[in-house]
Amino acid sequence: MIMLDAKSPSGPLEAQWSGYRDHLKLVAPTNRRKFEVVIVGSGLAGAAAAATLGEAGYNVKCFCFQDSPRRAHSIAAQGGINAAKNYRNDGDSTFRLFYDTIKGGDFRSRESNVYRLAEVSVEIIDQAVAQGVPFAREYGGLLDNRSFGGAQVARTFYARGQTGQQLLLGAYQALARQIEAGTVQMFTRTEMLDVVVEDGRAKGIVTRDLVSGEISSHAAHAVVLASGGYSNVYFLSTNAKACNVTAAWRAHRRGALFANPCFTQIHPTCIPQSGEYQAKLTLMSESLRNDGRIWVAKEAEDNRRARDIPERERDYYLETRYPSFGNLVPRDVASRNAKGVVDEGRGVGPLKNGVYLDFSDAIGRLGRDAIEEKYGNLFEMYERITGENPYEAPMRIYPAPHYTMGGLWVDYNLMSNVDGLFVIGEANFSDHGANRLGASALMQGLADGYFIVPYTIASYLAPHLGETVTAGGAAFQQTEKEVSERLARFMQASGKRTVDTFHRELGQIVRDECGMSRSKAGLTRALQKIPVLREEFHANLNLAGNGEGLNMSLERAGRVADFFELAELMCIDALDREESCGGHFREESQTSDGEALRDDENFTHVSAWEHTGDASSPILHNEPLEFEAVQLTQRSYK
């Protein structure tokens, strides 16, 4: 029986992390090089952790499937990063950032973790600035802030619309410095295909060299997964094409619990789908909602052009329904409302699948130059993709899967229930509860990588001093064998359909039944369809080429196979959670005016799922959530 122990420290929130840190075990500088640490992923969390552990003197091996660590998907984050610096003197504080994050997550995250996140947020900004990250500045030369994604204080630091890029480059450069110093060994174009677990402890990983096809093992005293989220289960999402759940899922199959898989975030401001073959959806930074006004026509089937619809026939539905937050309501609320008006037939654009995001007022008030200074690159991107000029006609936007709050279960040390297997960044479930606030993903990835895991991993490693690790043992051989056999099975399939056709079909099911709105009937339907499609996938797959050497179809097949199992778990979790909270909206659980209705009595817990060997029958473990510093309230943004 798995016992979930969050290991949260006791005592007043503000003293927890420092008190805890003071009593963590240490590894002496001269002993650090005796430890091998494997890090999977080189995004914000992975690169930050690899650089920091390398600086400390550990032997680090870092893996990414891209051709360079600098291409990890963190690079695409646009809007910004939160930090409780209170530079604006507008009442921000660590507590407020903590409270906003807990409340934004609809009270489905752990108090102690979230408070720590808010606490270290300020150090991240210091670190990034020292690395040369060119954050936006005011004329006085000090850092600029903006209010973002529903926050009532301006605590978001940003670098035009490319904050993720700049922060990732900072972390990547720190990583590059350690590669040069020889403390970090970098493996690019290398995908982790399994984790080696022996006697309940993570001992290393098995990887495939994506160019040569070679399978190899890497032993370590500790394994850190920083492999990102799983939005690509939806096929169409804002994630990069190759983002996948494989590292996390393989760890799950080896015993790590998967927590709250149904907590996914649908981002409200993306460019609507334009056609059948579309490969991905593009996000337009949420910061656009600061100046853009969202509307649709009051009447359904209004086919006039935007500018021909007079003011009185427009429905600025967010401003009307949520007078105090208006267009800045949290992401889940904005998304669900957009879905609502589109479902009513009031959608805009050629496919009637979007809502307007209109800048004409802002341009009138601030001038075109000011808008261009703030959003120029976003407007340009929009025009490139749609062929429409947003300075003249309003943008069309629609929600798209974007971020996944669920992930592998971790304790306060960011360690999963498998000893020595740490999970950081989007790959874990820890800090965002049922909904993530804007500009908090970058914060969490970097907090985990720079400031949390380097401490907790040392404490884990300290007692293991003197143990040698090698990749030659029986557990490694067995895991390597299983990996090779699995790949061989994909190659042997001699069916008719390509990987992408399956992925597209799976994505459609998950989007329809486990997307912005979920119901018992829909989820039950999905749980019937997914296993059937999965069977067909394994029987009727058509892969060209062979397993030796570069084979992009084979890479995708492995990832999609894991998405199939994950999709089922998401639906099982969504079905089990008979309440609405954050991004998880169960149609059966809503207030009279259609807002999400939580069921605190029965669902104030983390649902952590254990794999049983059969994807259809996982075992549920609950980690109860206890709130001492905050009062559970029904979120209201009216």
Place this chain on the structure above:
Amino acid sequence: MKLTLKVWRQETKDAPGALQTYEVDDISPDYSFLEMLDMLNERLEEQGQRPVAFDHDCREGVCGACSMMVDGQAHGPQARTTTCQLHMREFTDGDTIVIEPWRATAFSIVQDLMVDRSAFDRIIQAGGFISVNTGSAPEANLMPIPKDVADDAFDAATCIGCGACVAQCPNGAAQLFTAAKIGHLSLLPQGQAERDTRAVSMVEQMESELFGSCSNFRECEAVCPKAISIDWIARMNRDYLRAKLKGVTRR
């Protein structure tokens, strides 16, 4: 739309390669260039043929993975646009499009349109960073940086490391990439301590990777998806020459 594609196919690094011709139809003008290639690949797979390998990931023009010469121009005909953001409405029905990989001695071909750009990583490893260990940073607002300096540094820092500059340069030079990276850090006060060694180390690493020299053709800035200016190259030359006059050597 119906198009004729001539795509460079090459199995491995050392295998011989050649342009192969494919006809693709039913292309919507709203597709991105890479979605058009996805479609080609799906059809190839259906016929049991090996799909065309190409690097791509974010498809939002920021990761820098996509990299191909489209009709003799890095990232294709649209200015300031990566291949993933290039849309088929830029082409006309019946066009023939030649697609080749980046070509430079420093970028060996992995397969088809996919090349090895790890030389760029090694240039960064040589000194493209500010040495600051985690936890040792001072308070962020301790050092005001004039807005225009921060903005200029940002302009250089937007480089996505795609390698279009090298691909387009008649000399196969990596000056624009290296200069942008050096420039970003050398402009900021935080980067001053290592300014000289950084310039020397990165330039000399760049040269040891067998990139070409700069003839001031300005082709790099013309195809740079982030419109990074060759002014940065002049700045790098200045930094490098000054450091050499001071007798600074590689780190």
Place this chain on the structure above:
Amino acid sequence: MSSIVKKAIMAVSGFMLFGWIIGHMTGNLKVFQGAEKFNAYAEFLREMGAPLFPESGVLWLVRGTLTLALVLHVWSATSLTLINRRARDKDYETRKGVQLDYAARTMRWSGYLIAFYIVYHLMHLTWGNVHHNFVAGNPYANLVSGFQVVPIALVYIAANLLLGMHLYHGLWSMFQSLGLNHPSYNLWRRYFAVTFAVVVSLGFISVPVAVLTGLVS
């Protein structure tokens, strides 16, 4: 040695050659003041620096420096060309220039041709070995009789057009290579290059044209 240093050597040696070219062109324009002034100027070149320096001493110093500059200019160009060839082991099947201008693209060829022209020019008007009617000590006469041969005048005109083109790219490029740039002055670098490319080219060409049209005889 770094290619950046080589480019700097190319820029500095090029600038020295350019400085001399300006002087040479200005001197050439004395042809419009008649034979006496022109020949006197030629004589001055030999006596320049005297009596502090021996006769022709400064002239040889200048010649030596110029030869060195020319050697460095050609050496750096050759060395950079070899680096650039090595940098692309296989060329594209199709390639387009985006904003590549003709002058920049043809620097190597204009350079080769100018080098040949310099040798020819020296053999023609300095040493006289390819001149049909060379009179030692009377440069004015040599010049006029030399340019009265139409094909020769045309060679000179063509060569100086090439020189103008070479300077158009070279002079601007020099600023880049030496890292001399500033947003406020960047445009002036282009004006500088255009102005001197045109002035030098036209200045030199005016002489054979004047002879051909009979303005100078």
